[in-house]
Amino acid sequence: MEQTKILDPCCGSKMFWFDKNNKNVTFGDIRNEEHTLCDGRTLEIKPDMPLDFRDMPFADNSFKLVVFDPPHLIKAGTRSWLGLKYGILQNDWQDDIRKGFSECFRVLAKDGVLIFKWNETQIKVSELLKLTEQQPLFGHKSGKRMDTHWLTFMGN
Ligand SMILES: C[S@@+](CC[C@H](N)C(=O)[O-])C[C@H]1O[C@@H](n2cnc3c(N)ncnc32)[C@H](O)[C@@H]1O
Numbered sequence: 001m002e003q004t005k006i007l008d009p010c011c012g013s014k015m016f017w018f019d020k021n022n023k024n025v026t027f028g029d030i031r032n033e034e035h036t037l038c039d040g041r042t043l044e045i046k047p048d049m050p051l052d053f054r055d056m057p058f059a060d061n062s063f064k065l066v067v068f069d070p071p072h073l074i075k076a077g078t079r080s081w082l083g084l085k086y087g088i089l090q091n092d093w094q095d096d097i098r099k100g101f102s103e104c105f106r107v108l109a110k111d112g113v114l115i116f117k118w119n120e121t122q123i124k125v126s127e128l129l130k131l132t133e134q135q136p137l138f139g140h141k142s143g144k145r146m147d148t149h150w151l152t153f154m155g156n
Contacts (some may be wrong), residue, residue: 001026001049007063007107009053009100010070013043013085016117026063028053035084043084054099058107061155068104069117070097089123094131101132108155116151125149 004026011027014020028051035043051057053070071087078088090096101116108114116136118125129136136151 003062005063006065006067007058007104008067008069009051009056009104010068010087011045011047012069012087013045015085016069028056031087037081037084053103054096056103056107060106061109061112062107064109064112065115066104066108066112067115067117068100070100072119072121072123074122097128098131101134105132105134105153105155110155112155114153114155116153117148118151119143119148121145121147125151 004024006022006025007028008014008017008025009028011017011029012031014027017025027048029045029047030050030052031045032047032050033045037043053068071089071093073082073086074089074093076083076086076088104114114134116128118128134153136153139149139151142148142150
């Protein structure tokens with residue numbers, strides 16, 4: 001696969017992408033599966049390539065933009081709508097996310113941009129920021145309860 005400028009290493013069903021087939025993006029996810037949700041809609045997780053954000057097969061400084069939106073739920077039924085859509089954190093989630101941050105910054109170009117998305121319904125974003133030495137530059141809160149954080153980092 002040709003090297004793209006943008007990486008989404010845990011794209012899920014690409015809900016936040018305007019163009020879900022954007023050729024400038026490498027879409028990865030550890031899952032490749034399809035589900036019928038309880039309302040009859042189909043949920044497709046079909047990445048361009050299988051990818052584990054804890055250990056990525058890319059050279060250092062490869063991407064100008066990385067968007068990191070890992071699972072944020074520790075408690076959700078494995079067959080629940082939320083669990084299927086967003087995935088579920090494992091018991092050693094701190095270690096997984098620490099490795100994910102480290103890998104995202106490794107493959108990010110010098111002065112490239114990393115966007116991190118986190119919903120803090122179950123785990124505060126402050127807990128997440130302890131898992132990387134990098135500091136976000138600025139951010140934005142969204143959602144009905146203002147609990148979805150979008151944070152911007154720059155690689156160095
Ligand atoms: C919050 S969802 C992403 C939602 C996506 N941004 C969207 O717009 O639909 C998190 C995704 O991370 C994936 N994931 C979990 N562990 C992973 C890992 N180690 N490597 C890559 N993907 C992983 C899950 O399968 C899930 O699809």
